[in-house]
Amino acid sequence: MANSKYEYVKTFEQPDNLLSRTWIVIRIDGRGFTKLCSRYGFEKPNDRRAIDLMNSAAQCVMKDIPDLLLAYGVSDEFSFLFHKDCTLFQRRSNKLVSTIVSTFTGYYVHLWTNFFPDKPLIPPLPSFDGRAVLYPDVTSLRDYFSWRQADCHINNLYNTSFWSLIQKAGLDARAAEKRLSGTVSKDKHEILYAECDGMNYNREPDVFKKGSVLYRSFELESRHALLGSSETSAPETPTPQSKTVAEKDRKRRLKATVAIEHIDIIQEDFWNQRPWILSGKTGRLPDDNAKEKS
Numbered sequence: 001m002a003n004s005k006y007e008y009v010k011t012f013e014q015p016d017n018l019l020s021r022t023w024i025v026i027r028i029d030g031r032g033f034t035k036l037c038s039r040y041g042f043e044k045p046n047d048r049r050a051i052d053l054m055n056s057a058a059q060c061v062m063k064d065i066p067d068l069l070l071a072y073g074v075s076d077e078f079s080f081l082f083h084k085d086c087t088l089f090q091r092r093s094n095k096l097v098s099t100i101v102s103t104f105t106g107y108y109v110h111l112w113t114n115f116f117p118d119k120p121l122i123p124p125l126p127s128f129d130g131r132a133v134l135y136p137d138v139t140s141l142r143d144y145f146s147w148r149q150a151d152c153h154i155n156n157l158y159n160t161s162f163w164s165l166i167q168k169a170g171l172d173a174r175a176a177e178k179r180l181s182g183t184v185s186k187d188k189h190e191i192l193y194a195e196c197d198g199m200n201y202n203r204e205p206d207v208f209k210k211g212s213v214l215y216r217s218f219e220l221e222s223r224h225a226l227l228g229s230s231e232t233s234a235p236e237t238p239t240p241q242s243k244t245v246a247e248k249d250r251k252r253r254l255k256a257t258v259a260i261e262h263i264d265i266i267q268e269d270f271w272n273q274r275p276w277i278l279s280g281k282t283g284r285l286p287d288d289n290a291k292e293k294s
């Protein structure tokens with residue numbers, strides 16, 4: 001078909017492919033959630049229903065987009081990870097970010113009534129912004145997730161202390177803020193114990209203290225030692241895959257259970273015990289390979 005005289009406007013579109021061989025993190029964040037949380041009366045400082053809703057929406061995103069390796073969420077934000085060799089949408093930034101944001105928002109709204117059956121959603125509806133950030137190596141990528149989890153810990157300790165001073169010690173917001181001003185972590189632990197009915201911060205639920213990490217478990221936790229790798233980095237050269245192998249990999253990813261855990265991702269253990277996350281492998285075992293050949 002002949003081009004129309006208007007076709008030239010396409011040349012105004014700029015390429016936005018993300019740099020190859022770099023890890024892609026897409027972080028989304030709730031827009032105006034301070035207001036939304038008070039409009040729907042979320043419990044302070046943490047509302048378990050709100051957290052479970054965020055986690056369920058993220059789990060659906062992971063299930064819909066098999067290329068995703070991991071997601072980490074806290075408060076009104078979620079970070080989604082793509083492998084450095086991922087070629088989804090030719091790594092076009094706008095397409096990746098808008099797909100994650102809209103898929104997440106769609107599920108968040110869709111699942112709302114499961115978690116807040118007595119609070120129907122009315123406009124303005126929840127919305128999320130998103131950005132893509134690239135990390136050149138596993139060290140900076142791990143530092144990114146450590147940064148988010150350290151932030152979760154710092155904010156949660158502050159918020160727990162602040163709201164406990166109000167709810168348990170009877171201070172008003174100004175007095176609570178003043179009481180906490182200039183305090184370090186150890187002081188907050190002491191304030192909680194001495195001034196807030198003997199609260200022990202360490203006994204607070206991990207979901208509040210550590211946030212939530214989602215990854216494909218491939219039903220392999222008990223067998224992962226068979227993969228024979230404790231490396232946290234991917235091999236330098238990507239292994240070329242035949243179409244059928246790639247398709248099987250995709251199916252395996254789609255079928256895999258997406259686990260939700262509230263554990264430390266700053267230390268080595270999390271990554272060492274789940275080498276398939278950063279290797280991008282689906283955890284195929286030697287006997288599976290044999291089956292494929294026969």
Ligand SMILES: Nc1nc2c(ncn2[C@@H]2O[C@H](COP(=O)(O)OP(=O)(O)OP(=O)(O)O)[C@@H](O)[C@H]2O)c(=O)[nH]1
Pocket residue numbers: 029030031032033034035037038042043044045046047048050051075076
């Ligand atoms: N009460 C309550 N508030 C929460 C909970 N989770 C997140 N929030 C609130 O959500 C807000 C998230 O922070 P921000 O993303 O910086 O604030 P925001 O209002 O969303 O602003 P923008 O992201 O800039 O649009 C904070 O005010 C949190 O207190 C929760 O479980 N309970």
Ligand SMILES: [Mg+2]
Pocket residue numbers: 029030031032033034076
């Ligand atoms: Mg926000």
